[in-house]
Amino acid sequence: xxxxxxxxxxxxxxxxxxxxxxxxxxxxxxxxxxxxxxxxxxxxxxxxxxxxxxxxxxxxxxxxxxxxxxxxxxxxxxxxxxxxxxxxxxxxxxxxxxxxxxxxxxxxxxxxxxxxxxxx
Amino acid sequence: xxxxxxxxxxxxxxxxxxxxxxxxxxxxxxxxxxxxxxxxxxxxxxxxxxxxxxxxxxxxxxxxxxxxxxxxxxxxxxxxxxxxxxxxxxxxxxxxxxxxxxxxxxxxxxxxxxxxxxxxxxxxxxxxxxxxxxxxxxx
Numbered sequence: 001x002x003x004x005x006x007x008x009x010x011x012x013x014x015x016x017x018x019x020x021x022x023x024x025x026x027x028x029x030x031x032x033x034x035x036x037x038x039x040x041x042x043x044x045x046x047x048x049x050x051x052x053x054x055x056x057x058x059x060x061x062x063x064x065x066x067x068x069x070x071x072x073x074x075x076x077x078x079x080x081x082x083x084x085x086x087x088x089x090x091x092x093x094x095x096x097x098x099x100x101x102x103x104x105x106x107x108x109x110x111x112x113x114x115x116x117x118x119x120x
Numbered sequence: 121x122x123x124x125x126x127x128x129x130x131x132x133x134x135x136x137x138x139x140x141x142x143x144x145x146x147x148x149x150x151x152x153x154x155x156x157x158x159x160x161x162x163x164x165x166x167x168x169x170x171x172x173x174x175x176x177x178x179x180x181x182x183x184x185x186x187x188x189x190x191x192x193x194x195x196x197x198x199x200x201x202x203x204x205x206x207x208x209x210x211x212x213x214x215x216x217x218x219x220x221x222x223x224x225x226x227x228x229x230x231x232x233x234x235x236x237x238x239x240x241x242x243x244x245x246x247x248x249x250x251x252x253x254x255x256x257x258x259x
Binding site (some may be wrong): 024025026029030032033034036037038040041042043044045046047048050051052054055056057058059060061062063064065067068071077078079080081083084085088092093094096097100101 | 140141142143144147148150151152154155156159160161162163165166168169170172173174175176177178179180181182183185186187189190195196197198199201202203206209210211213214217218221222225226229
């Protein structure tokens, strides 16, 4: 319980070991998220959350890798939220995340304003 | 808790915890660490952001998959629909390993894909689930 490293996966229900366990992510939670995504979602087969567990792993890995590239470019060793935002901005397939990482409500959006102007 | 005000999403009906619509952050962090060099550090905010992005990914793909089911008049979103949606939305690289993953699962598990599991008992906020239940549940 003191050591977060060795047991965090088990505590979170992620599986016995990250490598040999089939899923790193809890299927029930995935299913909940799926159900909430749309009123059209009625029934979900058992395999669907399973496919997502793998897909999310791939997604998180890709997003992390790209974010880390931004960190490196900034000559830092700590991955910050801004790095994630940059990765999202520079990857087409992550367009659906733009609003999530760049909420326009916040004040520090000088860059964003310029960006918007250029787009127009 | 006050510094991350973006944790409060408007539109939650109070019953839905923030945590219920996100994947556990420990798991997310673990996957991130797998891909980063050993000396890499991750800020808490970055982890939370990626945690949110993962949920958004699930919603995004599920929306596409369920629309396909709707068009084809099927009620159950299955693994193939998810694979298809992922490919359609531009994540081409993911599709082949996912298909293989799914095929392997099917070999092992046999024909469980058609079983309507206890999907409706979660008692989600949407009341529409009641209409589509073939067996009327006494609530």
